[in-house]
Amino acid sequence: MAAEPALSIVALEAGYEPGLAIVRGASLEVQAGEIVAILGPNGAGKSSLVKAVAGLVPISAGSNRLFGRDITRTPAHRMVFEGLAFVPQTENVFTNLSVAENLELAAAVVRAARHERLDPVYAMFPDLARQRRLPAGQLSGGQRQMLAVARALIARPRLLILDEPSAGLSPKLVEQVFAKLREVRDGGVTVVLVEQNVKAALALADRAAVLVEGRERIVGSGAELLRDDTVAALYLGRHAGGAQGGRGR
Ligand SMILES: Nc1ncnc2c1ncn2[C@@H]1O[C@H](COP(=O)(O)OP(=O)(O)OP(=O)(O)O)[C@@H](O)[C@H]1O
Numbered sequence: 001m002a003a004e005p006a007l008s009i010v011a012l013e014a015g016y017e018p019g020l021a022i023v024r025g026a027s028l029e030v031q032a033g034e035i036v037a038i039l040g041p042n043g044a045g046k047s048s049l050v051k052a053v054a055g056l057v058p059i060s061a062g063s064n065r066l067f068g069r070d071i072t073r074t075p076a077h078r079m080v081f082e083g084l085a086f087v088p089q090t091e092n093v094f095t096n097l098s099v100a101e102n103l104e105l106a107a108a109v110v111r112a113a114r115h116e117r118l119d120p121v122y123a124m125f126p127d128l129a130r131q132r133r134l135p136a137g138q139l140s141g142g143q144r145q146m147l148a149v150a151r152a153l154i155a156r157p158r159l160l161i162l163d164e165p166s167a168g169l170s171p172k173l174v175e176q177v178f179a180k181l182r183e184v185r186d187g188g189v190t191v192v193l194v195e196q197n198v199k200a201a202l203a204l205a206d207r208a209a210v211l212v213e214g215r216e217r218i219v220g221s222g223a224e225l226l227r228d229d230t231v232a233a234l235y236l237g238r239h240a241g242g243a244q245g246g247r248g249r
């Protein structure tokens with residue numbers, strides 16, 4: 001049986017001001033059960049692309065389908081009901097609320113019974129269960145990123161999109177967050193992540209797309225991308241020998 005792609009982005013154009021497209025005809029197909037990384041230089045439009053898919057940046061042309069359903073015009077607050085959860089790079093948890101309150105709020109948004117949703121998430125994130133009374137603002141960087149992922153999972157999405165989940169984390173913590181994303185995928189959730197941390201991302205992802213000037217330049221497996229001279233010259237060289245992804249923003 002030919003299953004519908006989890007996500008099908010076709011010739012997408014999107015931007016913040018009318019007539020000024022930042023995403024300029026990007027296309028990408030993600031199969032159910034895949035982990036796909038979106039790479040590319042600073043300002044390439046990676047965040048704009050995933051925000052447009054999540055309903056947070058106006059789309060002027062093209063389309064997005066989620067498991068065959070058109071979500072091109074779905075407003076951001078309806079996306080969880082379509083099965084898409086988005087974890088932005090910054091401000092992805094409520095720092096003044098406790099870990100438990102962050103998760104309870106996510107359950108309330110989808111009008112789900114609190115325990116039915118929180119218990120499995122705590123089972124998957126035992127560190128968060130231990131720290132459930134702690135204000136999220138007091139979590140370590142790695143745990144805070146885990147909470148952002150946990151919050152998104154409360155809605156039981158079929159597709160989880162994350163914008164630079166490794167930003168600002170040490171290589172060891174990056175590995176922990178990525179291991180958790182692998183677990184999420186193994187639990188049946190398709191994962192798309194924007195990454196600066198190229199080597200770690202290629203090790204995690206089944207496939208990756210390199211976005212340049214608002215369009216995908218190359219899409220392939222990690223091995224294919226690592227072999228590609230254009231990718232090396234364009235982008236990977238900048239990261240040779242370094243696995244850190246901690247810029248600001
Ligand atoms: N809120 C906004 N309003 C107007 N322009 C924006 C906004 N956010 C981003 N842009 C512009 O869109 C372009 C692409 O930015 P975007 O953040 O999507 O790139 P990126 O690939 O995610 O970069 P980075 O690697 O720095 O995160 C940039 O020129 C940026 O100035």
Ligand SMILES: [Mg+2]
Nearest residue numbers: 046047048163
């Ligand atoms: Mg970005």
